[in-house]
Amino acid sequence: MLNLRFMIKVLALSFSALSILISSIAQGHHSFEMFDRDNPIQITGEIKEFQWVNPHTWIQIMVNEPATGELVEWSIEGRSPNVLVRRGWTRNTVQPGEQVTLTIYPLRNGDPGGAIITIEKADGSIINADTPTAVDTDEEGPR
Amino acid sequence: MNRYTGTKSWTIFFVVLLFHFVNSESTAAAENNITAVPPGQNLSGLWVISNRSLRGYRDENFEQLEPEEYLTERGLEITETVRPALDPAAMCLPSIPRHLGGPYPIHFMQNQDQLVQLFEYDNVFRVIYTDGRMHPDTVEDQRFMGHAIAHWENDTLVVDTQNFNGKAWLAANGLPVSQEAHLTEWYRLIENGETLEVIVKYEDNEYLQRPIWRKLFFNLKNEWYIREYLCAEGNRDNVFNQQSGLPGSLRLEDVLPN
Numbered sequence: 001m002l003n004l005r006f007m008i009k010v011l012a013l014s015f016s017a018l019s020i021l022i023s024s025i026a027q028g029h030h031s032f033e034m035f036d037r038d039n040p041i042q043i044t045g046e047i048k049e050f051q052w053v054n055p056h057t058w059i060q061i062m063v064n065e066p067a068t069g070e071l072v073e074w075s076i077e078g079r080s081p082n083v084l085v086r087r088g089w090t091r092n093t094v095q096p097g098e099q100v101t102l103t104i105y106p107l108r109n110g111d112p113g114g115a116i117i118t119i120e121k122a123d124g125s126i127i128n129a130d131t132p133t134a135v136d137t138d139e140e141g142p143r
Numbered sequence: 144m145n146r147y148t149g150t151k152s153w154t155i156f157f158v159v160l161l162f163h164f165v166n167s168e169s170t171a172a173a174e175n176n177i178t179a180v181p182p183g184q185n186l187s188g189l190w191v192i193s194n195r196s197l198r199g200y201r202d203e204n205f206e207q208l209e210p211e212e213y214l215t216e217r218g219l220e221i222t223e224t225v226r227p228a229l230d231p232a233a234m235c236l237p238s239i240p241r242h243l244g245g246p247y248p249i250h251f252m253q254n255q256d257q258l259v260q261l262f263e264y265d266n267v268f269r270v271i272y273t274d275g276r277m278h279p280d281t282v283e284d285q286r287f288m289g290h291a292i293a294h295w296e297n298d299t300l301v302v303d304t305q306n307f308n309g310k311a312w313l314a315a316n317g318l319p320v321s322q323e324a325h326l327t328e329w330y331r332l333i334e335n336g337e338t339l340e341v342i343v344k345y346e347d348n349e350y351l352q353r354p355i356w357r358k359l360f361f362n363l364k365n366e367w368y369i370r371e372y373l374c375a376e377g378n379r380d381n382v383f384n385q386q387s388g389l390p391g392s393l394r395l396e397d398v399l400p401n
Contacts (some may be wrong), residue, residue, distance in 0.1 A: 031227040031315040034397050053377025055235070075390045079378075080264060082247060082370050113392050 007098045035105035035115045043074060052091035054080050059094060059116065061102065074105055074112040080130055093127070095120065183298045185252045186330060189369065190339050190361035192245035203344075205303040205358050211239060213313030218350035219317055225317025228393040231287075233312060233381040234382055235374035237267040239288045239304060240328075240343050250369045257291065258300065263369050271302050285304055285322060287311050302328040313345070321349040337363050394398055 045063035057078035062071045078084070082093070094100070100123045105112035116129040167316045176347045180187075197205045198399040200213055210219060227233065232241065243249070247263035256274040271291040278290050285308035293302040304326040311320045324347040378384065379391035 031230065031393075033315075034392055034394070049157070051377055054372050055374045055378055058377065058379065075379075075392070076394050078380070082372050082373070085370070086367070107392060109394060109397075115392070116207060 002093045020085055032105075032115060034108055039106070040112070040117060041101055041106050042101055042103050045074070045099070045101060047096050047098045048073065049096055050094040052081050053099045054082065056080055057084065057118055059102065060135070061100070064110070072112050074114070076116050078116045084129075098122065112141060158397045172356060180255060183332065184295055184300070186251045186258060186300065186332065186339065189248050189364050189367050191248045191364045191367070192243075193338070193360040195360045196244075197242060199357070200355045201357060203356050204356070205356055208355065211356055213351055213353055214318070215350055215352055220237050221350070222318055225315075226395065227394075227397055228382045228395045230313055230315055230317070230381075232315070232395065233378070234383070235265055235378060237262070237265045237287050238313070239269065240326060240345060240357070241269070241312070241314060242269075242288075243341065243343070247372065248364060248367055248369060249361070252334050261369055263372050265374050266372050271300075273300075276330060280304075281322070282305050282350065285309070289324075289326065298331055300328075302326075302330065302332040304328070313347075318350055321347050321352060323347055323349050339363070 034127040043061065043063050045061045047059060048062050049058075049060040050059040051060070057080065059076040059078060061074050061076060063074050064070075065072050081089075084093075101120040103120075105117065106114040119127040119129050121127070200208045200210075202208055209344070210222065214222065231238065242262050242264050245264075250261040252259045252261065256272065257263060258271040258273060260269040260271070261359060263267065267288065269288050269291060271293045273293050273295070275294075278292060284290065284306055286306055287308055287310060289304040290306035291302055291304040293300050295301070305324070307320050307322055307324045309319060309322040312318060313320050324345070326346075327344040329340075329342040332338070333340050341359040341361065343357040343359060344354050345351075345356075380393040381391075382395050384391050
């Protein structure tokens with residue numbers, strides 16, 4: 001079981017917040033149906049690589065499997081640089097060697113991968129990685 | 144200076160003068176070509192799709208339709224067995240009207256003869272001809288984005304697109320944009336020119352029982368600029384990537400849930 005292998009916590013997100021996340025992530029380059037968006041999880045580990053590339057950014061993160069002590073590399077898919085840069089990100093927002101906790105929608109097939117929601121850094125700060133895409137108009141008033 | 148030399152000099156002088164005159168006229172005409180677009184018909188600018196947009200599969204009153212209401216039997220069969228890793232979009236291939244749906248900006252550039260849409264999404268462009276030309280032969284000239292011609296009806300640009308190549312998908316649901324597909328769009332500036340309304344009518348006798356409609360809204364965001372988006376750079380979610388044994392989220396065996 002995924003949650004036994006990695007001591008993953010199921011998040012208690014409200015239905016409304018989840019709906020917003022789902023609706024925003026549904027846009028884009030390909031279907032996101034392979035992610036289990038009903039059961040977000042958390043993984044903790046060290047960033048191996050942050051790929052600042054289109055059509056999706058990728059975080060490669062080494063996660064310790066408590067049951068075996070084995071380090072497993074997870075591939076976490078994120079929004080494109082074009083979306084993130086308009087929300088204040090740069091290619092250095094996430095750096096190799098950082099210890100972070102990622103909240104993700106895991107892959108349904110159980111492989112070590114998922115789609116990112118938030119990043120919690122070592123200092124406790126949390127970055128919303130599932131930022132609204134350019135379709136959102138919240139910054140423009142009551143549209 | 145003999146008589147012949149004098150005549151030649153005058154000839155050269157008049158030729159140079161004539162060239163200068165014609166060239167000036169051409170430059171002025173080119174400038175007029177750009178500035179002559181009436182304000183109400185000037186769609187130039189950077190447009191970003193709004194959450195107000197009525198997307199999906201709708202009837203002529205923009206009410207949502209169920210798949211059984213608009214898909215043919217063949218269309219239903221395709222959408223029930225679609226494999227996302229085979230999506231042409233996951234291989235960086237564009238399509239219309241899919242690329243209108245965002246989330247990336249579209250930069251409109253316009254003169255009297257054409258409206259050019261520069262899509263940040265996949266860094267592709269679309270030329271909509273407003274110079275009175277007709278569509279090319281639908282068998283000889285087929286394209287992912289189709290061939291688009293348009294005309295103005297008062298403050299509305301009516302765009303007609305056909306000549307699709309049958310290789311693109313309408314959406315991630317796997318429904319092909321067949322060679323028979325026909326797209327009509329109505330572009331109109333509203334709300335003091337700060338909003339662009341685009342009504343979309345999409346017809347495809349091969350996969351649709353009836354036309355589907357959408358009403359899209361775009362917000363003017365000229366403080367943004369169009370960015371590079373080279374999809375092939377880090378594209379890991381397609382069948383070719385998997386055949387190479389490289390990591391990604393999609394698997395070839397993944398099928399969308401019904």
